[in-house]
Amino acid sequence: MREVSLGSLALWALVMAYFAVFLAYPLSYVFYRALFIRGAPSLEYFAIMVGDPVLRQSIYNSFYIATASTVVTILVGYALAYVMVRYEFRLRGVYESLLLIPFIVPPFVGAIGMLKLFARYGSINLLLMRLGLISAPIDWFANRMVGIILLEILHLYPIAYLNIAASLSNIDPTLEESAETLGVTGLRKFLTVTLPLSLPGAAAAAAIVFIWSFTDLGTPLMFSFYKVVPVQIFSMSMELHENPMGYALTVFVLVLISLVFIGIKRYTAARSYEMLGRGHIARKRPRLTGPVEAAVSTLIAVWIAVAALPHVSIALLSVSGRWFMSVLPQEFTLKYYQSIFTNTLTATSIRNSIFYSVSATALAALIGLATAYVASRGKLPQPLRDLADTVSMWPLAIPGIALAFGYLSSFADVPLLSAYRDPTLLLIIAYTTRRLPYMVRSIYAGIQQVHRSLEEAALSLGSKPLKVVRDITLPLIAANIFAGAILVFAESMIEVSTSLMLALREQYYPITKTIYEVSTELVNGPELASALGMVLMLVVATSMVLASKAIGAKMGELFRA
Amino acid sequence: MVSVRLVNVKKRFGKYEALRGISIDIRDGELFFLLGPSGCGKTTTLRIIAGLYAPDEGEVYFGDKLVNDVPPYRRNIGMVFQNYALWPHMKVYDNVAYGLKARGLPRDEIDRKVKWALDLVGLRGMEEKYPNQLSGGQQQRVALARALVVEPEVLLLDEPLSNLDAKLRARMRSELRLLQKELGITTVYVTHDQAEALSMADRIAVMNIGVVEQVGSPREVYRSPKTRFVADFIGEINFLEAHVSCSGGVCEADTPLGRMRLPGGSREGRVTVAFRPESVRIVEGRGLRVKAVLYYGFYEDVYLDAGGVEVKARLPAGERWFGEGDEVGVRVEPEQIVVF
Ligand SMILES: Nc1ncnc2c1ncn2[C@@H]1O[C@H](COP(=O)(O)OP(=O)(O)OP(=O)(O)O)[C@@H](O)[C@H]1O
Ligand SMILES: [Mg+2]
Numbered sequence: 001m002r003e004v005s006l007g008s009l010a011l012w013a014l015v016m017a018y019f020a021v022f023l024a025y026p027l028s029y030v031f032y033r034a035l036f037i038r039g040a041p042s043l044e045y046f047a048i049m050v051g052d053p054v055l056r057q058s059i060y061n062s063f064y065i066a067t068a069s070t071v072v073t074i075l076v077g078y079a080l081a082y083v084m085v086r087y088e089f090r091l092r093g094v095y096e097s098l099l100l101i102p103f104i105v106p107p108f109v110g111a112i113g114m115l116k117l118f119a120r121y122g123s124i125n126l127l128l129m130r131l132g133l134i135s136a137p138i139d140w141f142a143n144r145m146v147g148i149i150l151l152e153i154l155h156l157y158p159i160a161y162l163n164i165a166a167s168l169s170n171i172d173p174t175l176e177e178s179a180e181t182l183g184v185t186g187l188r189k190f191l192t193v194t195l196p197l198s199l200p201g202a203a204a205a206a207a208i209v210f211i212w213s214f215t216d217l218g219t220p221l222m223f224s225f226y227k228v229v230p231v232q233i234f235s236m237s238m239e240l241h242e243n244p245m246g247y248a249l250t251v252f253v254l255v256l257i258s259l260v261f262i263g264i265k266r267y268t269a270a271r272s273y274e275m276l277g278r279g280h281i282a283r284k285r286p287r288l289t290g291p292v293e294a295a296v297s298t299l300i301a302v303w304i305a306v307a308a309l310p311h312v313s314i315a316l317l318s319v320s321g322r323w324f325m326s327v328l329p330q331e332f333t334l335k336y337y338q339s340i341f342t343n344t345l346t347a348t349s350i351r352n353s354i355f356y357s358v359s360a361t362a363l364a365a366l367i368g369l370a371t372a373y374v375a376s377r378g379k380l381p382q383p384l385r386d387l388a389d390t391v392s393m394w395p396l397a398i399p400g401i402a403l404a405f406g407y408l409s410s411f412a413d414v415p416l417l418s419a420y421r422d423p424t425l426l427l428i429i430a431y432t433t434r435r436l437p438y439m440v441r442s443i444y445a446g447i448q449q450v451h452r453s454l455e456e457a458a459l460s461l462g463s464k465p466l467k468v469v470r471d472i473t474l475p476l477i478a479a480n481i482f483a484g485a486i487l488v489f490a491e492s493m494i495e496v497s498t499s500l501m502l503a504l505r506e507q508y509y510p511i512t513k514t515i516y517e518v519s520t521e522l523v524n525g526p527e528l529a530s531a532l533g534m535v536l537m538l539v540v541a542t543s544m545v546l547a548s549k550a551i552g553a554k555m556g557e558l559f560r561a
Numbered sequence: 562m563v564s565v566r567l568v569n570v571k572k573r574f575g576k577y578e579a580l581r582g583i584s585i586d587i588r589d590g591e592l593f594f595l596l597g598p599s600g601c602g603k604t605t606t607l608r609i610i611a612g613l614y615a616p617d618e619g620e621v622y623f624g625d626k627l628v629n630d631v632p633p634y635r636r637n638i639g640m641v642f643q644n645y646a647l648w649p650h651m652k653v654y655d656n657v658a659y660g661l662k663a664r665g666l667p668r669d670e671i672d673r674k675v676k677w678a679l680d681l682v683g684l685r686g687m688e689e690k691y692p693n694q695l696s697g698g699q700q701q702r703v704a705l706a707r708a709l710v711v712e713p714e715v716l717l718l719d720e721p722l723s724n725l726d727a728k729l730r731a732r733m734r735s736e737l738r739l740l741q742k743e744l745g746i747t748t749v750y751v752t753h754d755q756a757e758a759l760s761m762a763d764r765i766a767v768m769n770i771g772v773v774e775q776v777g778s779p780r781e782v783y784r785s786p787k788t789r790f791v792a793d794f795i796g797e798i799n800f801l802e803a804h805v806s807c808s809g810g811v812c813e814a815d816t817p818l819g820r821m822r823l824p825g826g827s828r829e830g831r832v833t834v835a836f837r838p839e840s841v842r843i844v845e846g847r848g849l850r851v852k853a854v855l856y857y858g859f860y861e862d863v864y865l866d867a868g869g870v871e872v873k874a875r876l877p878a879g880e881r882w883f884g885e886g887d888e889v890g891v892r893v894e895p896e897q898i899v900v901f
Contacts, residue, residue, distance in 0.1 A: 453646035456613050459633040460640040461660030461711055471659070475650045 007465070008378035012388055015371045019391045022433050026406030027254070027398070033409065034247035045248035054227060055249070062229040065145055066214035069152040073209045074202055076153065076303070077160025083296055084161075085168045089288040090297050095304065100158045102307045105540060106494050106512070107155035108218025109533035110310025112519050112526050114151060115141070115222070116323075117313045123327045130327070144225040152213040154307045159212075160205040167201025168194075200268040207264040211257050215399035218496040221516060229253060230401050230497070237408050237501050250405045254398070261397060311537065318530035336524070336531035345506055346532060349514035352503075356424070356510055357492035360431035364488045365481060367432065368392075368439030373469075375440075376447045377455075392440045395433050400497030403430060408501060423502045427510065430502060431492040438491070439484040446480030447473065483550045490543035494536050511536060562747050563624045563714040564589045565610060570619035572605055579605045581771035582619070588764075590745045592738065596758040597768030598794065603751040604643075606768070607717050610749060612636050623714065634663075639708030639746075640717040644724070645700050647692035653679075653703050654688035660711040678710035681740065698729050705737075709744070716741070716748040722757065734761050755795045759783060767791045789901045792835050799841070799872050803834045805900070814900075817870040819848060822895045833901045838862065840897035841874035843883065846890020854885055865891065 035041055049055050080099065084092065117123045118140040125137040141147035171194065179189045217230040226235070229249060236246030288296055317323070321331030340346040374380065375389040395403070407426055411417035419426050450473060458468045474481075499512045509517065511532055519529035565587040572580040579602045587593045595603045608614045609621060612633035621628050628636060639660075647656055657678055661671040679685050682702035692700055701721060708716060721737070722730045738761045741748050752758055758765050759779040766776045767790075775787040786792035789800070803814035805827055812827040813820050814834050821834065849865040849872070861881060863874040874891065883889055 451644065451646065453642040453644055454648055456611075456633070457640065457642060457646040457648075457707070458659065458663075459613070460611055460636075460638055460717075461707070462634045462637070462663040463659075464632075464634055467663070472648060476648075 004381070005379040005465075008374055008380050011370050012374045012378060012380055012384060015367065015374060015388055016391070018367055019394075022407075022429055023391070023394060023398075023403075026403070026410040029410035030247050030250050030254075030402070030406045033244060034251040045245060046252075049245065049248050049252065052245075055232060055245070058227045058229050058232045059252075061145060061225075061227050062214050065148055065152065065220075065228065066210045068145075068149045069156065069213040070206050070210045072149070073153050073157050073160045074164075074206050076157050077205060078164050078198075078202060080157070080161045080300065080303070081164035081168055083300070085165050086285065087288050087296070088285040089293045091301070095300050098304050099161060099300075099307075102154055102311070103156070103158040105155075105311060105533075105537050106218060106496050107151040107216070107310070108222050108496055108512075109314060109494075109515060109529075109536065110154070111147070111151055111219055111222035112515075112529050112533065113313025113315075113317050114147060114310050116317055116526060117309065118147065121325050123313075126325065127327045141223070144220075144223045147223050148219050148225060149213075151219050151310065152209075152216065154310060156209045156212055157307070159208055160202070163201045163205035163208075164198060167198045170201075171197045203264055203267055207260050211260060211397075211399065214256070215253060215401055215497075217401050217500060218512070218516070221500070222519065230399075233401050233405055234501060237405050238504075240409055240412065246405060247409070250402050254402055257397060257399065314530040314533045317527055318534045320527065336527045337534075339524075339528060340531050340535070343528070345509070346514055346518065346528065348507060349509045349511045349532075350535070352508060353493055353510040353512075356427050356431060357489050359428045360435070360492045361485050361489045363428060363432045364436050364439045365485055368436055368443050368484060369481065371436075371440045372443035372447055373473075376444055377452075377473075389440075389444070393437050395435075396437045400430075400434060400495070401501065403434065404498040404501035407498070419502045419504055423504065423508050427498065427502050427508070430498040431488075431495055434495065434498065435488040435491045438487045439481075442480045442484030442487070443477060446477035450476045479550045483547045486543045486547040486550070490540045490547075493539050562589050562745060564622075565715055565747060565749065566620075566622040567606070567610070568620045568622070570606070570609060570616045570621065572602075572609065572614060572617050579771055580609075580616075583768075583771075583773055584619075585766050585773060585776060587747060587749060590747055592741050592748045592750065592761060592763045594758040594762040594765040595749065595751045595768060596755060596765050596795075597753060599753055600770070601768045602771050603753070603768055604719055607640075607719055607749060607751050610715065611638055611640055611717055636715070637711070637713055638715045638717055639711055639713035641701075641704045641708050641719065641721045643719045643721075645692075645704040647700055647703055647707075649692055651691075652688065653684065653690050653692070653695070656692065656703055657707045657710050660707065664711065674710050675706075678706040681709065682706045697724050697726075698733070701725060701733070709740075709746075713746065716746045718748065718750045720752055721750070723752070723754070730757075737761065759795070767794060769794075786835075786899060789833065789835070792899060792901070797838055797873065797875075798835050799838065801834050801870065801872075803832055805829050805832050817867045818872065818891060821893060821898065823898055823900060824895045827900050835899045835901065836893050836897050838873040838875035840893050841872065842892045843874055843876070844890045844892050847888055849889050849891060851883055851885050851887045851889060854881070865889070 034045055035043070037044060049059075083089075084096065084099075115122075119125075120137050120139060124140070125134070128134045129137065175197065176189060176193055179185075179193045184192065215230055217234055220226070220228045220231050221234070225231070229252075233246055233249050233253070236243050236249065240246060287293075316329055318336055319332050319334060320329030321333035321335075323329035340350065371388055371392045375385050375392070378385050378388075407417075407430055408419050411426060412420060415421075417426050417429075454476070455468050455472050458472050459465070463471060494512065495510075496512050499510045500516060503509050503513045506517075515529045515532050515536075518532070519525050521528075567583050567585050570580055570583045571578070583602075583606055585593075595606055597603055605614060609616050612628065612631060616629065623636065648659075651659070654675060657675045658671050661674055666674070675688075676685065679688065682705050684699060684702050684706065687695065687699065687703075692703065695703065701724070705721070722733050725733060734757060750758075750761070759782075762779050764776060764778055765782050766773045767782055768774065769790050775782055775791045777785075782791055782795055786795065792798050793800075801816045801818065803816040803821070805812055805814045805823060807813075807827065807829055810825055812823040812825065812829070814823050814827075814832070816834060823834070843863065843865075849867050852864045852866045852871070854864075855862045856878065859878055861876050861878050863876060863881070865872045865874060872891070
């Protein structure tokens with residue numbers, strides 16, 4: 001019996017090799033190309049970047065979009081979290097799940113429908129004119145950034161809501177009660193006790209929202225708004241050989257993100273308070289009554305309706321036979337759902353997406369299992385196990401555009417991995433890498449719940465370690481693997497940035513890239529794209545239900561020993 | 562069966578030295594107890610015998626065979642974990658059959674042995690249940706059946722009764738001992754419950770933070786504790802600071818209770834004398850005040866005050882002739898006194 005086993009060490013090396021090749025190497029390559037010119041260190045590209053008016057404008061626009069999205073998202077998320085956590089009112093339970101729905105569909109699909117709704121003679125203007133509220137149509141998205149920001153907010157507010165709700169419910173009620181005993185109540189209590197204590201959660205959410213909206217490629221593309229950083233990186237990725245600025249811009253994004261994360265970490269570390277005696281006193285949720293209850297309940301319902309607009313609009317678009325100069329479609333048809341399975345481009349992309357996603361799911365399950373196992377059970381020194389765990393979380397912080405840019409450039413001349421020849425393997429690996437953290441977390445949580453003595457009992461009865469894993473560990477974490485797999489599959493199906501950047505030829509397009517390409521076709525483009533979008537939504541919705549069933553019901557039953 | 566021998570076994574966790582040189586000799590077929598307070602290293606010792614931990618130093622022998630490098634799955638042991646470690650995804654039958662399957666036995670033999678083991682622990686008819694459908698006592702029996710069915714050479718039990726209620730625990734003590742004697746398997750039993758150890762063991766190793774303080778029969782460790790720790794940990798005992806002087810082979814101690822005769826050959830000078838409450842006889846006399854009397858049904862505990870020092874005496878109920886507040890004297894026979 002050794003404390004360090006060769007098997008564990010080999011598994012660890014395998015896991016680390018994966019991250020070295022498919023995470024560290026591509027990103028290092030990008031840094032190298034951005035910071036070295038003909039082998040000598042140089043900041044020239046960054047000088048050019050600052051000097052170039054288009055790039056400068058793009059950076060400005062991206063900051064503008066990200067900042068505005070973040071501010072509004074956090075305000076909305078805070079308000080929602082506060083009433084949802086602190087008060088009881090009609091339909092609160094229903095809202096709890098409805099509020100989360102928008103997060104599961106990428107905003108760029110919704111953009112198609114929103115462009116239709118908010119068009120010059122789109123439903124919104126027509127409705128307002130018919131109601132006599134306006135006399136001439138409003139050009140809602142005259143500034144296209146407004147449309148992009150709107151979509152980012154409607155997509156991202158659930159993140160803010162969830163994070164802030166968590167930190168609000170973590171506040172020990174006695175902290176507020178002691179303020180009350182000192183005569184501090186109402187707004188003053190909120191500003192001096194509640195708000196400061198919930199700020200770390202809000203700050204963490206702000207960081208995620210900022211980075212997400214800063215690096216979102218799909219939505220600005222749909223709005224044909226090209227002067228933003230992600231779209232610039234996207235177009236530079238198609239002229240890698242003539243234009244090295246893509247490397248510099250990607251490095252700029254990665255550095256920016258690191259700064260945001262470091263800043264947030266500093267901020268929350270300085271302000272993370274140990275909550276004393278948590279859970280001793282359950283907070284009572286006062287019930288709202290009368291007009292206040294009606295107002296709160298209605299406002300949330302209206303917000304949910306607005307957040308559903310992108311989804312409702314593409315649902316309508318996908319079945320509209322004729323929809324011209326009217327609030328709602330005049331004729332309904334299912335022909336687009338038929339076409340997507342007969343049209344070569346769309347049908348191929350559906351097949352491609354399923355193939356890529358299933359393969360990515362299988363690969364992620366293997367690597368995720370290996371990573372979670374060495375991290376939690378490996379017979380290795382603690383620092384090595386922690387390293388595997390930490391590294392496997394890195395993809396969460398790396399935006400798709402940066403990873404895709406790194407893959408595209410660093411593997412350009414590598415057989416099998418060159419996106420210019422055949423992106424199949426590269427797409428599968430990109431999907432796997434991006435969603436691996438979900439898989440690792442899910443399996444890791446499962447293994448943590450399997451008490452070690454369950455495995456040791458099998459060892460003591462004469463089973464060899466590998467057989468113990470097969471007989472005891474695997475069956476007990478099957479639900480976790482399943483849940484992780486479902487998440488990876490769904491997220492791969494709706495993966496936007498790496499799909500757009502790595503699939504260069506039609507025969508390799510996954511659904512998301514096809515949606516983008518088709519939506520710009522004049523004849524029935526938006527309708528076809530919407531039908532494809534609906535398919536994606538269906539896949540995601542089903543997956544989420546399955547995943548929560550797997551973790552919820554099955555695990556509860558399994559671990560009640 | 563087989564004997565088990567640990568020679569100067571040491572184990573550290575990081576900087577903390579959990580075992581500081583453990584040497585014990587467990588005889589073939591013996592019911593051997595590891596007894597000690599929480600955190601003293603009982604589980605660690607047991608896991609080293611099982612092969613679940615490797616010792617940093619020292620040797621572990623099964624019979625004459627050095628097993629330091631033999632993995633747990635080749636040691637032919639049966640182990641009952643403190644939390645039972647029943648596999649929640651397997652029925653009772655499959656839990657018990659697991660070790661037999663791992664040994665590649667034919668199906669009908671597995672069937673026969675599983676039935677035998679379930680009979681042994683009184684659980685026939687429960688084959689198709691899942692562990693979470695069983696009571697704590699039944700789970701404990703399944704764990705025992707699973708360990709016994711492979712006919713291990715060494716049976717290792719880690720506080721197997723600690724999760725049961727008091728009544729069931731008392732009944733299981735005699736059942737377990739009977740079973741162990743019937744099967745004759747060398748058994749190492751870990752507990753921090755001294756009553757369990759005294760009542761069940763052939764021999765006990767009393768442990769204290771990483772070392773074995775004394776190995777002996779229950780009677781030996783109770784009547785002749787070798788160290789103050791053992792005396793204190795097992796049963797109840799009075800300690801008195803004393804000064805000893807001997808002349809002509811007769812030793813006497815000056816104590817707060819007055820002069821006390823000691824066994825011959827006692828150490829002279831400043832010592833601690835110790836004696837059990839039940840060794841104290843209360844006699845007519847002066848010098849001690851009866852502070853309190855606590856009634857326990859078949860016995861009574863009497864707390865005596867000897868000028869600021871408390872002494873406890875235990876009498877069979879009904880033998881008391883004095884009351885609280887009375888002044889009395891005490892006698893302790895020399896052979897009942899231990900000197901440290
Ligand atoms: N895996 C481990 N890592 C670090 N320290 C450990 C580990 N296992 C045990 N220890 C430490 O070693 C000491 C002995 O632990 P052990 O579990 O053997 O105690 P025990 O006598 O069985 O106690 P208990 O009666 O509470 O079960 C304790 O201080 C414990 O904290
Ligand atoms: Mg223990």
